[in-house]
Amino acid sequence: MRPVGSKYLLEEVLGRGATGTVWRARQRETAGAEAAVPGQPGETVAIKVLKEELAHDPDVVMRFLRERSVLLRLTHPNIVRTRDLVVEGDLLALVMDLIDGPDLHRYLRENGPFSPVGTALLMAQIADALAASHHDGVVHRDLKPANVLLATGPGGEMHPMLTDFGIARLADSPGQTRTHEFVGTPAYVAPESAEGRPQTSAVDIYGCGIMLYELVTGRPPFAGETALEVLHKHLSEEPRRPTTVPEPLWTVIEHCLRKNPDQRPSAVNLAHGLRTVAAGVGVHASPAQAEAALGVAALLIPDPAPAAVPGSGGGGGGHGVGAAGGDADPTQVLPTGASAYDPNAATAFLPAGGVPGGPGGPGGPGGPGEDATRAMPPVPPGPPGAGDGEHPWQTQLRAARDRNEHTQVQYLDPEDDPLRRRPQRRPAPPQEPAYAPPPPQPEPPRPQPRRQQQQRRRQEPPPQRYEPPPTPRREPRPPRQRSANPMRIPGLGCLKGCLFSILILVVAAWLIWELTPLQSWVAEGKSLWQATVDGFNQVTDWFSELGRTFE
Numbered sequence: 001m002r003p004v005g006s007k008y009l010l011e012e013v014l015g016r017g018a019t020g021t022v023w024r025a026r027q028r029e030t031a032g033a034e035a036a037v038p039g040q041p042g043e044t045v046a047i048k049v050l051k052e053e054l055a056h057d058p059d060v061v062m063r064f065l066r067e068r069s070v071l072l073r074l075t076h077p078n079i080v081r082t083r084d085l086v087v088e089g090d091l092l093a094l095v096m097d098l099i100d101g102p103d104l105h106r107y108l109r110e111n112g113p114f115s116p117v118g119t120a121l122l123m124a125q126i127a128d129a130l131a132a133s134h135h136d137g138v139v140h141r142d143l144k145p146a147n148v149l150l151a152t153g154p155g156g157e158m159h160p161m162l163t164d165f166g167i168a169r170l171a172d173s174p175g176q177t178r179t180h181e182f183v184g185t186p187a188y189v190a191p192e193s194a195e196g197r198p199q200t201s202a203v204d205i206y207g208c209g210i211m212l213y214e215l216v217t218g219r220p221p222f223a224g225e226t227a228l229e230v231l232h233k234h235l236s237e238e239p240r241r242p243t244t245v246p247e248p249l250w251t252v253i254e255h256c257l258r259k260n261p262d263q264r265p266s267a268v269n270l271a272h273g274l275r276t277v278a279a280g281v282g283v284h285a286s287p288a289q290a291e292a293a294l295g296v297a298a299l300l301i302p303d304p305a306p307a308a309v310p311g312s313g314g315g316g317g318g319h320g321v322g323a324a325g326g327d328a329d330p331t332q333v334l335p336t337g338a339s340a341y342d343p344n345a346a347t348a349f350l351p352a353g354g355v356p357g358g359p360g361g362p363g364g365p366g367g368p369g370e371d372a373t374r375a376m377p378p379v380p381p382g383p384p385g386a387g388d389g390e391h392p393w394q395t396q397l398r399a400a401r402d403r404n405e406h407t408q409v410q411y412l413d414p415e416d417d418p419l420r421r422r423p424q425r426r427p428a429p430p431q432e433p434a435y436a437p438p439p440p441q442p443e444p445p446r447p448q449p450r451r452q453q454q455q456r457r458r459q460e461p462p463p464q465r466y467e468p469p470p471t472p473r474r475e476p477r478p479p480r481q482r483s484a485n486p487m488r489i490p491g492l493g494c495l496k497g498c499l500f501s502i503l504i505l506v507v508a509a510w511l512i513w514e515l516t517p518l519q520s521w522v523a524e525g526k527s528l529w530q531a532t533v534d535g536f537n538q539v540t541d542w543f544s545e546l547g548r549t550f551e
């Protein structure tokens with residue numbers, strides 16, 4: 001096990017992304033006052049250790065420290081809580097609540113698309129999370145199914161939680177050492193981000209539009225062979241409505257995917273619109289609900305004051321458009337050499353300055369590797385603009401390190417260092433769930449806990465079918481009450497009903513036998529047909545006689 005700060009021990013890798021590696025970790029001791037959640041010794045948490053390239057970047061470090069309070073303050077039932085930010089030596093790490101469930105990308109791949117109602121309800125919760133963060137001035141900027149973790153609610157329902165908040169913001173350093181055009185994932189990138197234009201919270205709404213489309217159809221609307229092709233489609237192609245998408249849901253998707261960010265709804269209005277759609281397109285919708293869903297466009301009012309992405313406008317910070325040289329033609333700032341585009345690849349940093357195929361550019365020496373982390377420029381030996389004086393980040397970094405001065409430094413045997421060997425699973429002691437869930441939401445199906453998924457993946461061959469998680473323990477049923485109406489016949493399947501029916505049949509047969517001339521006919525040896533015909537004639541004669549009497 002490897003210590004992070006003095007408070008946490010890394011135990012097992014949960015996954016790797018473009019910005020870092022996420023570990024299952026254990027709290028060694030209660031964190032200090034800087035942490036939003038002090039935690040208890042023995043508690044399990046998730047820790048994202050940022051990549052070395054990021055941790056070495058002075059601008060990222062400075063941002064990390066500056067935005068500490070913003071990230072720690074961001075709490076919402078649909079946001080994975082950041083508990084602590086750790087700076088230790090060259091290591092930057094975010095301590096989060098551990099979510100025991102798959103991410104939405106994996107869930108979608110294994111279970112196929114959601115129903116329109118399920119899609120609307122799930123995304124309404126994501127829109128709630130965005131509304132809270134936008135209100136706090138925080139724009140996510142990397143919305144995609146892989147960044148939504150699926151916890152299980154108290155009734156076993158799916159509870160989506162948005163993660164990686166602020167990571168795009170941290171990674172998109174304005175420093176002179178890095179000239180990223182944008183940080184994001186091509187399939188989910190808003191046109192203004194792709195073009196390097198000023199960005200606002202409307203980029204997250206565009207991401208919601210892509211996710212809505214993907215959840216209900218199983219694939220994002222814009223695909224292509226290369227990242228460049230996909231980005232071009234975001235800029236120029238209008239998505240078509242698939243026949244499986246109901247009209248009201250399409251209205252919402254279409255508004256979110258407007259090329260003009262000023263025409264996209266605010267997150268609050270998006271959440272409201274999606275709930276109206278969910279209520280109006282389901283099988284149990286009342287005419288009024290269906291009517292309201294058809295008029296959902298009226299609810300999708302844009303945000304009059306969207307939260308701005310700091311420095312994305314080409315002004316302050318000198319990055320984004322400014323670094324790219326103004327409103328550059330997108331073909332100039334995107335990696336034309338990008339090949340074999342994977343729409344579900346991890347977050348990419350697309351370079352502004354790197355010439356595709358050239359040094360520092362995609363595919364060139366010093367350029368992006370095979371993974372999605374592209375165009376990480378070499379780190380200069382000293383801080384930018386340091387000169388003789390000290391750059392502010394150095395002062396802040398030292399202060400942060402001083403806070404961790406009691407950190408236990410251990411030189412581990414390479415065999416024992418989880419960073420150098422394949423992680424071994426260690427049994428986790430029972431603990432309280434990290435997340436106290438909100439009231440249950442209807443639909444969609446349950447997610448599978450992460451532990452089950454990981455265990456399943458290790459077995460050969462992997463099972464093909466989705467297995468639901470163990471059902472939550474139910475309260476024992478109260479003893480069955482006897483019916484207050486013993487004569488009620490609930491159906492022929494019921495023994496009581498059968499006996500009662502037989503009794504009625506026996507009585508009816510006896511009455512027919514006694515009150516009709518059936519006995520005499522049988523005695524005369526008539527056939528059943530003859531007896532029926534005679535009976536019919538007798539009734540007809542009786543009626544004719546009756547008629548004549550009244551004439």
Ligand SMILES: Nc1ncnc2c1ncn2[C@@H]1O[C@H](COP(=O)(O)OP(=O)(O)OP(=O)(O)O)[C@@H](O)[C@H]1O
Pocket residue numbers: 014015016017018019020021022046048080096097098099100102103142146147149163164346347348372
């Ligand atoms: N708080 C958490 N609790 C449990 N698992 C987590 C948590 N945060 C992330 N993970 C898991 O860790 C893995 C890696 O996450 P990470 O955010 O680094 O990657 P990503 O989002 O897929 O890629 P990128 O960061 O490049 O977009 C994912 O499988 C994710 O499900």
